[in-house]
Amino acid sequence: MSKPTPLSGFPExxxxxxxxxxxxxERIRSTFELYGFAPLETRAVEPMDQLLRKGETSxxxxxxxxxxxxxxxxxxxxxxxxxxxxxxxxxxxVLENSGKLQFPFRRYQIQKVWRGERPQEGRYRExxxxxxxxxxxxxxxxxxxxxxxxxVGDALRSLPIPPATILVNNRKVCEGFYRGLxxxxxxxxxxxxxxxxxxxxxKVAELLVARGASAAQAEACLQLAQISTSDASFxxxxxxxxxxxxxxxxxxEELARVVETANEHAPGLIRAELKIAxxxxxxxxxxxxxxxxxxxxxxSICSGGRYENLASSGNERxxxxxxxxxxxxxxxxxxxxxxxxxxRSVPTAVVVxxxxxxxxxxxxxxxxxxxxxxxxxxxxxxAAKFGKQIRFAERRGIPYVWFPGADGEPDTIKDIRSxxxxxxDAATWEPPAEDRTPLVQxx
RNA sequence: GUGGUCGUAGCUCAGCUGGUAGAGCACCGGGUUGUGGUCCCGGGGGUCGCGGGUUCAAGUCCCGUCGGUCACCCCA
Numbered sequence: 001m002s003k004p005t006p007l008s009g010f011p012e013x014x015x016x017x018x019x020x021x022x023x024x025x026e027r028i029r030s031t032f033e034l035y036g037f038a039p040l041e042t043r044a045v046e047p048m049d050q051l052l053r054k055g056e057t058s059x060x061x062x063x064x065x066x067x068x069x070x071x072x073x074x075x076x077x078x079x080x081x082x083x084x085x086x087x088x089x090x091x092x093x094v095l096e097n098s099g100k101l102q103f104p105f106r107r108y109q110i111q112k113v114w115r116g117e118r119p120q121e122g123r124y125r126e127x128x129x130x131x132x133x134x135x136x137x138x139x140x141x142x143x144x145x146x147x148x149x150x151x152v153g154d155a156l157r158s159l160p161i162p163p164a165t166i167l168v169n170n171r172k173v174c175e176g177f178y179r180g181l182x183x184x185x186x187x188x189x190x191x192x193x194x195x196x197x198x199x200x201x202x203k204v205a206e207l208l209v210a211r212g213a214s215a216a217q218a219e220a221c222l223q224l225a226q227i228s229t230s231d232a233s234f235x236x237x238x239x240x241x242x243x244x245x246x247x248x249x250x251x252x253e254e255l256a257r258v259v260e261t262a263n264e265h266a267p268g269l270i271r272a273e274l275k276i277a278x279x280x281x282x283x284x285x286x287x288x289x290x291x292x293x294x295x296x297x298x299x300s301i302c303s304g305g306r307y308e309n310l311a312s313s314g315n316e317r318x319x320x321x322x323x324x325x326x327x328x329x330x331x332x333x334x335x336x337x338x339x340x341x342x343x344r345s346v347p348t349a350v351v352v353x354x355x356x357x358x359x360x361x362x363x364x365x366x367x368x369x370x371x372x373x374x375x376x377x378x379x380x381x382x383a384a385k386f387g388k389q390i391r392f393a394e395r396r397g398i399p400y401v402w403f404p405g406a407d408g409e410p411d412t413i414k415d416i417r418s419x420x421x422x423x424x425d426a427a428t429w430e431p432p433a434e435d436r437t438p439l440v441q442x443x
Numbered sequence: 444g445u446g447g448u449c450g451u452a453g454c455u456c457a458g459c460u461g462g463u464a465g466a467g468c469a470c471c472g473g474g475u476u477g478u479g480g481u482c483c484c485g486g487g488g489g490u491c492g493c494g495g496g497u498u499c500a501a502g503u504c505c506c507g508u509c510g511g512u513c514a515c516c517c518c519a
Contacts, residue, residue, distance in 0.1 A: 003492090005492070005493085005509065005510060006509090006510060006511090007509095007510090008509080008510060008511085060517075060518090085518095085519085113519080115517085115518075115519090116444085117444090117516085117517065117518075118444070118445090118515095118516085118517090119511090119512095120511085120512060120513065120514095121511090121512065121513090122519080123517095123518075123519080124519090127519065128519090129519060130519095198514095198515095278518090290519095299518065299519075300518075300519065301519065302519070303518080303519065324519065325519075326518090326519025327519080328519070329518095329519045330519085353478085355477085383477090384477085385475095385476090385477045385478085386477055386478040386479085387475085387477075387478055387479050388477090388478095388479080389477095389478080389479090390478055390479040390480090391479050391480085392479095393479085394479060394480070401478080401479090403478080414478070416478090416479070416480085419478090419479090419480090421478080
């Protein structure tokens with residue numbers, strides 16, 4: 001068998017990187033719980049009709065199929081697909097368990113998702129998302145829309161990564177504005193305007209006109225899209241464009257609340273950016289996007305929004321709002337620039353040197369004693385020369401080597417970074433707090 | 444899914460218009476009968492991503508494929 005090669009879009013990390021990933025996940029998780037979000041995990045698959053319920057993303061869904069399924073069977077309406085986000089499975093879960101949940105229900109979910117897209121840096125076919133959502137029965141108070149950026153802001157700021165800015169918009173602003181202008185197809189306009197950064201205002205205007213807008217309408221759309229403020233001053237800027245529409249007014253009011261709340265609790269975190277659209281078509285109001293300083297061109301690292309109708313069946317309706325941190329994207333981008341480091345490639349804090357194979361039992365006892373105080377310890381693999389045993393630790397970044405004392409002498413422990421070696425008792429020795437676990441740092 | 448670009452030792456790369464593979468670092472051993480990181484000496488390691496074609500001869504040309512990356516699409 002020839003040497004296995006990587007699978008495009010399915011990244012695998014070495015232990016050092018996996019420890020960094022786990023470190024970030026843990027910080028995110030604890031922030032989510034700090035805000036009272038309850039843990040949830042849903043199965044990896046959903047029935048296709050659930051996944052496709054909301055749109056034309058079908059091409060991206062990986063379908064699950066048995067190798068030996070009957071080729072003559074009639075086409076399977078219950079075919080399964082891997083979920084491509086965590087919001088749709090969550091909506092299904094809420095409907096399925098609505099009788100057992102208390103509302104408003106807030107949960108977090110940190111899981112892999114799959115999309116059949118062409119991979120590139122920061123874009124994968126299998127990747128990890130850390131998602132929070134709040135849903136309520138019938139009506140979800142708007143203040144949850146203002147809470148989402150605060151939670152995610154705290155989570156992101158707890159990570160050793162560059163500063164992030166949450167960009168926020170509201171579908172009602174755009175739709176109301178376009179309708180107020182007399183444009184028929186707000187979704188189409190939104191899609192076009194969303195390309196502003198990539199193709200520029202001239203091309204966007206051309207496209208809008210090509211799709212039936214007048215020059216004046218196109219110009220107004222562009223003016224709206226170019227509004228970007230860190231406070232609620234965008235409201236006046238929009239008003240000056242002279243479009244009047246009820247939905248627009250409602251959207252402006254909502255968006256202003258999101259921005260003002262963020263500025264009150266987390267200055268510098270948020271920016272109203274009236275050109276962002278978000279792809280997923282189930283968003284109906286607030287939409288979030290997040291740029292990471294220095295990595296703006298690689299797209300959003302954290303997105304979400306308000307969905308009014310995602311979870312509904314019959315006369316039951318559970319509107320929600322949520323946002324998802326793209327853990328894999330953040331890692332991929334930062335790893336690509338060596339912008340995340342870890343102090344060692346293994347969890348081990350102490351290697352117990354082995355003087356002779358016959359003393360392994362004694363070394364195991366030392367290790368057990370250290371482990372009983374939660375100090376990660378391993379015993380050297382063989383009774384090699386001490387120089388080699390020290391090198392074993394050094395290559396892995398392990399900070400301490402423990403030397404059992406020869407015939408009656410006390411044990412000693414050596415900090416191989418400084419070279420200092422002192423007497424130590426396995427029953428009481430403690431490492432400095434910063435050496436207990438590998439240290440993850442941004443560069 | 445469409446198109447562009449790149450792919451030589453673990454890493455960074457050299458290899459002229461085709462003539463049967465090299466450097467630095469890393470790694471291993473010895474100098475140093477047991478405490479590393481300096482220095483000296485020595486060593487292992489590549490079917491040049493993979494497959495096919497052209498040619499007397501291909502890392503070097505052509506095609507395909509896989510992988511990385513970029514653009515489109517879409518999006519974490």
